[in-house]
Amino acid sequence: MATQNQDRLRTHFSSTPDKEHNNRWDDLWRDSTFLPWDRGHANPALIDLLQERGRPLSSPDPNPSLGAPPPNSESAGYASLAGPLRDDKKRRRVLVPGCGKGYDVALFAAHGYDAYGLEVSSHAAEAAKGYLKDADKGPMEGEYKVADEKIGKGVMNVVCGDFFEDGWLADVEGWEGDEGFDIIYDITSTGGVLICLEFPTHKPASSGGPPWSLPPLVHTELLKQPGEDISYDDQGVVIKTDREETDNALVKIAHYTPRRTHDAGVIKGLVRDCVSMWRHKVDCPEEQRWH
Numbered sequence: 001m002a003t004q005n006q007d008r009l010r011t012h013f014s015s016t017p018d019k020e021h022n023n024r025w026d027d028l029w030r031d032s033t034f035l036p037w038d039r040g041h042a043n044p045a046l047i048d049l050l051q052e053r054g055r056p057l058s059s060p061d062p063n064p065s066l067g068a069p070p071p072n073s074e075s076a077g078y079a080s081l082a083g084p085l086r087d088d089k090k091r092r093r094v095l096v097p098g099c100g101k102g103y104d105v106a107l108f109a110a111h112g113y114d115a116y117g118l119e120v121s122s123h124a125a126e127a128a129k130g131y132l133k134d135a136d137k138g139p140m141e142g143e144y145k146v147a148d149e150k151i152g153k154g155v156m157n158v159v160c161g162d163f164f165e166d167g168w169l170a171d172v173e174g175w176e177g178d179e180g181f182d183i184i185y186d187i188t189s190t191g192g193v194l195i196c197l198e199f200p201t202h203k204p205a206s207s208g209g210p211p212w213s214l215p216p217l218v219h220t221e222l223l224k225q226p227g228e229d230i231s232y233d234d235q236g237v238v239i240k241t242d243r244e245e246t247d248n249a250l251v252k253i254a255h256y257t258p259r260r261t262h263d264a265g266v267i268k269g270l271v272r273d274c275v276s277m278w279r280h281k282v283d284c285p286e287e288q289r290w291h
């Protein structure tokens with residue numbers, strides 16, 4: 001079934017040029033009968049990360065994906081994720097690009113962060129606004145209830161726009177005051193932390209997408225020199241290089257195989273997804289780097 005869905009999704013996008021892809025996402029959301037990535041709740045790996053923030057962790061399972069952390073490797077990952085309140089008691093701000101129905105937005109807000117979902121599809125943005133009105137009444141209601149009554153719940157906002165264009169920032173409260181985002185689930189900004197759910201790590205590069213094959217090595221290679229191309233072999237497999245980090249590089253502060261993830265990331269009983277966290281090199285003392 002997963003393969004059938006992937007084939008159908010790939011065909012949906014491959015039949016149009018890249019510049020039409022935003023509209024193709026919106027077509028899927030307008031029709032709303034084929035949303036195979038939508039699993040009705042946030043990824044358990046993110047749920048665990050937020051619930052256990054501050055505790056050390058290790059990668060329990062062997063994960064044979066290219067560039068995955070070795071089993072039992074220690075990580076300071078949970079300690080690296082800043083809590084919802086700053087020293088001045090203002091809430092930290094989280095951006096969730098491509099938020100879909102907004103499960104991750106609800107999750108971050110329940111943990112006390114001010115959460116902003118970004119969607120290129122206006123129909124998805126509407127669906128998210130509807131969902132977020134009643135998120136704490138859904139099937140995984142425990143996950144979206146306020147985690148700590150003393151801290152309370154953050155705001156949940158949904159903005160419509162293309163991540164790769166800046167127009168949507170005008171709709172983000174506080175943006176002109178240069179408040180920025182403290183955490184981005186998938187993509188990063190100065191001073192912030194980037195959390196990547198690395199999926200699908202197991203897919204052969206030749207099988208196309210979305211979802212595109214994404215072994216952890218792709219993140220490592222891309223973030224060493226943000227904005228620069230990376231190299232692939234003739235099978236489309238990313239090549240590990242020893243090229244230098246640029247000044248605007250992102251450096252890894254945590255990397256682990258989570259205990260749980262969506263079923264799509266569990267192959268033959270093994271969790272194959274990984275979670276990595278990154279900071280800008282200029283903001284990150286050497287001792288906080290994950291090696």
Ligand SMILES: C[S@@+](CC[C@H](N)C(=O)[O-])C[C@H]1O[C@@H](n2cnc3c(N)ncnc32)[C@H](O)[C@@H]1O
Pocket residue numbers: 022025026037038039097098099100101102118119120121124161162163164
């Ligand atoms: C694979 S879905 C994941 C949705 C959601 N994160 C989830 O896990 O259920 C990718 C989402 O990103 C949105 N998207 C794709 N390209 C985008 C872009 N350039 N800017 C903002 N959203 C985008 C799509 O409309 C789609 O809802």
